[in-house]
Amino acid sequence: MRSSRINIFFLLLIPALLIGVGLVFYLPSSASAAALQQDATPTPDPLTIGNDVCLSCHELPGQTMQLDNDDVIDLTVYSNEFSASIHGKQGYACVQCHRTVGNYPHPAVTFANAREFAIEMNKACGTCHEPQVLLTQDSVHAQAFISGKREAAVCTDCHGSHNVEQWTDSETGELLQTARLRIPQTCANCHNDIYQKYSDSVHGAALYDENNTDVPTCIDCHGVHNIENPTTAAFRLASPQICAKCHTDSAIMQKYGLSTEVLDTYVADFHGTTVTVFEKQSPDAETNKPVCYDCHGIHDIKRTDNPTYGIHLQQNLLVRCQTCHPGATANFPTAWLSHYIPSTDNNALVYYVNLFYKFFIPGVLVPMALLVALDVGHTLYRKSRGKFGKHAAEEHVPEQPTIEAESAPAATPTESAQAQSPVQPTVEAKGTPETLPTDSTKAKIPEQVTPEEPPSPPPADTPPPAPSEEHKADEEASHE
Amino acid sequence: MSTVKKTKASRTTHVRTVRTFKRFTLGQRWEHAILFLCLTVLLLTGLPQKYRAATWSQAILATPERVELLQTIHHIAAIVLGVIVLYHLGIIIVQLSRRSLPGDMLPTWKDVQDAWHMLQHLLYIKKDKPKFGKYNFEQKVTYWFVFFAIGILGISGVITWFPEFFTRFLPGGVVPAAKLAHSTEAVTLAIFIFIWHFYHVHLERLNLSIFTGTLNEEDMTSYHQLEYKRILGKAEPGDKQE
Numbered sequence: 012m013r014s015s016r017i018n019i020f021f022l023l024l025i026p027a028l029l030i031g032v033g034l035v036f037y038l039p040s041s042a043s044a045a046a047l048q049q050d051a052t053p054t055p056d057p058l059t060i061g062n063d064v065c066l067s068c069h070e071l072p073g074q075t076m077q078l079d080n081d082d083v084i085d086l087t088v089y090s091n092e093f094s095a096s097i098h099g100k101q102g103y104a105c106v107q108c109h110r111t112v113g114n115y116p117h118p119a120v121t122f123a124n125a126r127e128f129a130i131e132m133n134k135a136c137g138t139c140h141e142p143q144v145l146l147t148q149d150s151v152h153a154q155a156f157i158s159g160k161r162e163a164a165v166c167t168d169c170h171g172s173h174n175v176e177q178w179t180d181s182e183t184g185e186l187l188q189t190a191r192l193r194i195p196q197t198c199a200n201c202h203n204d205i206y207q208k209y210s211d212s213v214h215g216a217a218l219y220d221e222n223n224t225d226v227p228t229c230i231d232c233h234g235v236h237n238i239e240n241p242t243t244a245a246f247r248l249a250s251p252q253i254c255a256k257c258h259t260d261s262a263i264m265q266k267y268g269l270s271t272e273v274l275d276t277y278v279a280d281f282h283g284t285t286v287t288v289f290e291k292q293s294p295d296a297e298t299n300k301p302v303c304y305d306c307h308g309i310h311d312i313k314r315t316d317n318p319t320y321g322i323h324l325q326q327n328l329l330v331r332c333q334t335c336h337p338g339a340t341a342n343f344p345t346a347w348l349s350h351y352i353p354s355t356d357n358n359a360l361v362y363y364v365n366l367f368y369k370f371f372i373p374g375v376l377v378p379m380a381l382l383v384a385l386d387v388g389h390t391l392y393r394k395s396r397g398k399f400g401k402h403a404a405e406e407h408v409p410e411q412p413t414i415e416a417e418s419a420p421a422a423t424p425t426e427s428a429q430a431q432s433p434v435q436p437t438v439e440a441k442g443t444p445e446t447l448p449t450d451s452t453k454a455k456i457p458e459q460v461t462p463e464e465p466p467s468p469p470p471a472d473t474p475p476p477a478p479s480e481e482h483k484a485d486e487e488a489s490h491e
Numbered sequence: 492m493s494t495v496k497k498t499k500a501s502r503t504t505h506v507r508t509v510r511t512f513k514r515f516t517l518g519q520r521w522e523h524a525i526l527f528l529c530l531t532v533l534l535l536t537g538l539p540q541k542y543r544a545a546t547w548s549q550a551i552l553a554t555p556e557r558v559e560l561l562q563t564i565h566h567i568a569a570i571v572l573g574v575i576v577l578y579h580l581g582i583i584i585v586q587l588s589r590r591s592l593p594g595d596m597l598p599t600w601k602d603v604q605d606a607w608h609m610l611q612h613l614l615y616i617k618k619d620k621p622k623f624g625k626y627n628f629e630q631k632v633t634y635w636f637v638f639f640a641i642g643i644l645g646i647s648g649v650i651t652w653f654p655e656f657f658t659r660f661l662p663g664g665v666v667p668a669a670k671l672a673h674s675t676e677a678v679t680l681a682i683f684i685f686i687w688h689f690y691h692v693h694l695e696r697l698n699l700s701i702f703t704g705t706l707n708e709e710d711m712t713s714y715h716q717l718e719y720k721r722i723l724g725k726a727e728p729g730d731k732q733e
Contacts, residue, residue, distance in 0.1 A: 281670065284543040285558065292553035338655035345663025346654050353667075360668040368675045375636075376682055383690045385613040390695070392615075 146236035511705035529572035647673035
């Protein structure tokens with residue numbers, strides 16, 4: 012009996028052990044199952060996973076990921092690099108950009124190559140920086156990207172990724188001076204040839220040799236996020252305004268003794284006037300009229316007094332002129348006023364021509380206009396006196412007595428007409444029988460047959476009276 | 492010189508006799524007509540180019556094609572005008588060589604006296620008007636003003652047109668100077684024609700003799716008395732002849 016009790020005890024013990032072991036294994040496995048369920052959906056609340064969690068693995072060197080085309084991506088994150096970045100300084104979490112990685116183990120990623128991976132990662136930037144991302148949609152980089160150039164710059168190509176720098180003042184939003192120095196080098200990542208030209212130019216040399224941040228960097232001409240295609244006709248026509256932004260700013264130009272009239276003088280001269288018209292009226296028009304950079308250079312802008320390239324030297328400018336004027340010779344460049352306002356020192360010939368016309372036009376046209384005005388006044392005066400007629404001057408005006416001449420200017424035309432005309436016809440019609448018939452046939456206006464002083468004989472040098480002329484003409488006609 | 496036409500003035504039996512005097516040859520009338528046409532075209536195509544800063548001008552010059560078209564028209568009109576100028580000068584040279592240049596248009600001392608006389612008349616100092624020959628001082632001023640203006644315009648225009656050629660032997664400064672002189676002289680000429688010439692041939696009296704070639708007797712006796720007498724051989728000792 013006793014041995015049977017022991018057997019029953021063991022029989023009960025074995026299932027109990029099995030249950031106990033089962034419980035021991037059951038509890039942890041239920042916890043890991045819950046974690047796996049979380050992996051299936053995107054990270055629900057990014058901030059729940061601290062950067063230290065990520066860095067616990069990703070700070071270890073030598074972590075890589077191989078993509079479909081055997082591109083190898085370095086997955087190591089240097090915590091000091093990130094914490095020095097603007098995102099690190101402000102305490103942003105890894106998972107705010109890396110939104111799809113979730114917890115460990117991360118879901119598998121498949122990208123054709125490293126570039127596609129970078130492009131995909133850049134989609135995260137718009138979450139916080141939407142206005143800037145929208146601006147880039149209009150840029151020449153975005154156009155190139157759409158047309159299939161996958162290497163066209165995306166956010167991280169310029170700004171970096173884990174090491175993203177602070178480039179603007181957080182309060183004013185203005186570009187930091189340190190950033191100005193970095194910009195050309197950033198663009199040089201892709202546009203190195205242009206960077207080399209720029210760094211040798213008057214602007215680039217000042218930036219790098221003198222740390223002068225007054226000079227333009229790439230973005231001052233090309234824009235920041237919405238970088239325009241600089242090879243279009245529209246960009247070309249509008250380009251003088253880009254240069255003018257600084258070169259008409261007296262605060263900057265004063266420091267370097269440069270003229271702020273370069274735009275006005277350009278617009279006033281033959282090339283600039285035409286470019287300005289097209290810029291306003293047909294901004295997309297193709298024109299061969301030169302803009303600033305056709306003479307001064309695009310990225311390789313030199314000081315105008317540079318002995319080798321400076322276009323203040325005629326032989327250097329001539330080379331530029333000959334681009335469009337193949338027949339140009341040594342004297343030709345001086346046809347351009349060189350941004351000077353004509354004076355006795357510069358372009359004296361133009362100055363004197365201008366001076367001549369300043370006196371000539373009023374000197375000639377004003378007296379002429381005065382003579383015409385006097386003539387009009389005189390005609391109106393005679394008309395009001397009833398002496399206007401085709402023969403008035405010939406017949407009667409010379410015989411006017413001097414008394415009349417003196418009194419006439421004093422009286423206004425209307426006054427004299429009212430005062431004199433009613434009296435005269437009756438008096439004079441009687442006294443002039445020989446002139447009356449011919450005149451009355453020619454004109455029926457009674458005033459026309461009223462010479463003031465009929466008895467006075469015509470002076471010797473006055474023409475013969477009209478009647479005899481008329482008779483002669485009539486005679487000739489009748490002979491035919 | 493004088494011709495007589497019998498015209499029926501109206502349906503009445505009245506016969507009116509109009510005697511006309513030849514004033515311009517057919518060649519001169521054509522010269523004037525072409526000159527008039529050319530100057531109009533040159534002015535209309537030149538003004539927008541001069542006033543490029545103005546809105547109305549920019550509306551005309553909107554595209555490079557239009558600017559080129561305007562310039563082409565301007566150049567063609569300039570060539571035609573150049574031909575007329577050469578023809579005019581050629582006739583003068585031929586007449587000079589034959590010693591048959593009429594010389595009516597040459598300025599004389601009498602013109603100065605006439606102008607002074609006219610001024611006194613217009614200021615109500617003298618009652619009578621000066622008596623004129625074939626061309627009065629106003630017409631001479633018109634001719635010579637246009638003559639020299641076209642000279643300046645022609646030279647400056649050609650320099651502006653072919654700057655590469657002219658700077659081979661002239662300093663470059665002549666090009667902007669020519670450009671300035673061209674546009675300024677052109678505007679001066681336009682204003683001159685409008686206030687001086689148009690007044691004298693339209694407003695003062697309608698004088699279409701440059702188109703018809705003749706003046707009637709009334710106008711001859713009123714405005715060109717000395718010429719009238721000279722034609723009729725009735726010049727008197729007191730008349731000042733040119």
